[in-house]
Amino acid sequence: MNQGGKAPRGTKNGKPVRTVAAWGGLLVGAAALAGVVATSAAQAQTGADPAPPDCPPEGAAARLAEARRDDGMLSAEQAADYDRLLREKLRHQQAPAQSADGAAVPLVVHVVHAEDGTGDVDDGTVQEQVDVLNKAFAGGFAGADTGFSFDLRDVTRTANDAWFEDFTSHADEARSQLRRGGAETLNLYLVNMGEGVLGQATFPQEYETDAAADGVMVDYRTVPGGSRENYNLGYTAVHETGHWLGLFHTFQNGCDRPGDYVDDTPYQREQSSGCPEGSDTCPQRGADPVHNFMDYSDDPCLNNFTRGQARRMAEHWEAFRAGGDAATRLSPPGDPGAPTEPRSPDQAPAPAPEPAPAPAPEQPAG
Numbered sequence: 001m002n003q004g005g006k007a008p009r010g011t012k013n014g015k016p017v018r019t020v021a022a023w024g025g026l027l028v029g030a031a032a033l034a035g036v037v038a039t040s041a042a043q044a045q046t047g048a049d050p051a052p053p054d055c056p057p058e059g060a061a062a063r064l065a066e067a068r069r070d071d072g073m074l075s076a077e078q079a080a081d082y083d084r085l086l087r088e089k090l091r092h093q094q095a096p097a098q099s100a101d102g103a104a105v106p107l108v109v110h111v112v113h114a115e116d117g118t119g120d121v122d123d124g125t126v127q128e129q130v131d132v133l134n135k136a137f138a139g140g141f142a143g144a145d146t147g148f149s150f151d152l153r154d155v156t157r158t159a160n161d162a163w164f165e166d167f168t169s170h171a172d173e174a175r176s177q178l179r180r181g182g183a184e185t186l187n188l189y190l191v192n193m194g195e196g197v198l199g200q201a202t203f204p205q206e207y208e209t210d211a212a213a214d215g216v217m218v219d220y221r222t223v224p225g226g227s228r229e230n231y232n233l234g235y236t237a238v239h240e241t242g243h244w245l246g247l248f249h250t251f252q253n254g255c256d257r258p259g260d261y262v263d264d265t266p267y268q269r270e271q272s273s274g275c276p277e278g279s280d281t282c283p284q285r286g287a288d289p290v291h292n293f294m295d296y297s298d299d300p301c302l303n304n305f306t307r308g309q310a311r312r313m314a315e316h317w318e319a320f321r322a323g324g325d326a327a328t329r330l331s332p333p334g335d336p337g338a339p340t341e342p343r344s345p346d347q348a349p350a351p352a353p354e355p356a357p358a359p360a361p362e363q364p365a366g
Helices: 040-045 057-067 076-093 123-137 161-165 167-178 235-244 307-321 324-328
Strands: 104-113 149-159 186-191 199-201 216-219
Touching: 076 307, 104 123, 104 161, 104 167, 123 149, 123 186, 123 235, 149 167, 161 167, 167 186, 186 235, 199 235, 216 235
Parallel strands: 104 149, 104 186, 186 216
Antiparallel strands: 199 216
């Protein structure tokens, strides 16, 4: 079992890596999966063939060993298991997900900073990060409009040196005090993740077994205008939110079928570094999707989700996160079942509606 969701820190080619890790209740390897939509049949229709000799099993094993540092790769068996969970959930609901309608997602941002103010991301930058999320998921940079948007409901600020210096070791304690809402609410933690790791996320399939761990955390230096060179446009939060909504990395399974379980993202042998324009690492049709938000390219290289990824996120939302009117309320820290009022833009509680005036008494006739 994953203890406290600790993720090994690492780099690829000396560069920090975006990561995926279970925060509780699941094996670290299995937790990196969750974004599985069973579109292998559709992908097969695109001409994707089983891995040829130049994409050998030992190559995949080497990639798994390397990626273990960031828990971002899964075995084919783990991916298939998560796909099974998704399909079973949708089948039991007896209704398919709306094609790519997406949803308005309640968002709570938690800023965890040092007592001297280091890491205390200001309100303006928080709003810039939210704007980047909304623009990316709306197709505003390039690619598909996924239909998902993010409604900032609250910002919490916590000054705690121990949490700031080693958040992953204190993640359970911190989340138990800070997390808000249910499966439908995105809790985004802006924290210090050290030098090797950019972000971590839980996946929709994990909510049932460890609701308290659900959410996304990213290094506070990856926000727009942050100090993480090549990773300071706010796209780490976009990438990790893609996982939170069920997406795999585009390089999931390398050149092996079914890849990342999305039929319109080409196969990709391994994660990108920098911005390798024109890279084509698998024999199947299509160049590597180096501009896709679910690859590991530098922020300036990333710009899109695909229609297939939008459908995949919609399916995961329907199966694991849609909560009816739960999407309009939040729970205060320490009381996950009690609703609170939505927040107005200045973070004050939204004013209650004016009561309707009482009807005037009826006048007697004559």
